[in-house]
Amino acid sequence: MEGKKTCFFCKIVDALLIIGALNWGLLAAAQVDLVAKLLGGMTVASRVVYGLVGLAGLVKLIGCLCIKECPACKKQQ
């Protein structure tokens, strides 16, 4: 862990990836989809969350392949 502060954007992307990973892990382990449980299965709200998690993954992937570090805070992707 480095002492550098990460920007708001990096925090959001990381938080969404963690939410997605935990939700998927929980689904595998306990067959509980927490997002669906909280927001309803395939409602607009749950689809927004799934969509944002997917988008965060895409941002991370593109960041890893092309950008290498965040332009705002220099965090390694």
Ligand SMILES: [Zn+2]
């Ligand atoms: Zn950043």
